Amino acid sequence: MKAKIVITPKKAVLDPQGKTVQTALEHMGYDGVKAVHVGKYLEIELDGDAESWRPKIDEACHKLLSNPVIEDYQFTIE
Amino acid sequence: MKAKIVITPKKAVLDPQGKTVQTALEHMGYDGVKAVHVGKYLEIELDGDAESWRPKIDEACHKLLSNPVIEDYQFTIE
Numbered sequence: 613m614k615a616k617i618v619i620t621p622k623k624a625v626l627d628p629q630g631k632t633v634q635t636a637l638e639h640m641g642y643d644g645v646k647a648v649h650v651g652k653y654l655e656i657e658l659d660g661d662a663e664s665w666r667p668k669i670d671e672a673c674h675k676l677l678s679n680p681v682i683e684d685y686q687f688t689i690e
Numbered sequence: 691m692k693a694k695i696v697i698t699p700k701k702a703v704l705d706p707q708g709k710t711v712q713t714a715l716e717h718m719g720y721d722g723v724k725a726v727h728v729g730k731y732l733e734i735e736l737d738g739d740a741e742s743w744r745p746k747i748d749e750a751c752h753k754l755l756s757n758p759v760i761e762d763y764q765f766t767i768e
Contacts (some may be wrong), residue, residue: 618731633732636754642746644737653696653731654711659722668720676714 613658617687619631619678620651632652651683691736693747695765697756698729729761740767 621627630648633634637645654677658665666689699705711722715723732755736743744767751763 620731620733629732630732632766633755637734640750642750644743644757646735648735649733651731651733653698653729654708655698655727655729656715657726659723659724665722671716672718672720676718677711 613660613662613665613689615654615656615658615665615687615689617654617656617669617673617677617685618651619654619683619685620649622682622684627681636642652677658689665689691738691740691743691765693732693734693736693743693765693767695732695734695747695751695755695763696729697732697751697761697763698727699758701763703760730755736767743767 621630627649629650633650634648637648647674656669669687669689673687674680678685699708705727705768707728711728712723712726715726734747747767751765752758756763
C-alpha cells in the first residue's frame with residue numbers, strides 16, 4: 613500500500629522556483645506557459661490498512677512533511 | 691489546462707531525503723513505514739490544446755525539469 617502526497621505552495625505565496633522554471637521554458641521557446649508551480653511529492657510505502665493510516669498520514673503531513681503556513685497538501689492512499 | 695508532472699528518484703538511486711523522512715516518521719511513533727521516496731511535483735498552466743503540448747512537455751521534462759540519469763518522470767495533461 614502506498615500513500616502519495618503532493619505538497620504545493622499556497623497560491624498567495626511567492627514561488628521563485630516556479631517563476632524560474634517558467635522563464636526557462638519561455639527561453640527554450642515554449643510559448644503559452646501561463647504559470648508554473650513547484651512543489652514536493654512523497655511516496656510512502658505502508659504496512660497495514662488504508663483507513664487506519666489516513667488520519668496518521670494527515671497528521672504527519674501537517675506536523676512534519678509540510679509547512680501549513682505556506683503550503684497546501686493533498687494525499688491519496690492506494 | 692494543466693500539466694501535472696511527478697519526478698521521482700530512480701529505484702536504484704540512493705534517496706537520503708526519503709530515508710531521513712522515514713527515520714523521522716519512525717521516531718514520531720508511526721510504525722509500519724516500509725520506505726519513503728521524495729520527489730518533485732510541478733504544475734504547469736498551459737494555453738492551447740493538450741495533444742500539441744504532450745510531446746513538448748515530454749521534451750521539457752527530459753531536457754530541463756528532470757535529470758534522466760537518476761530520475762524518472764511521469765505526467766498527465768488535463
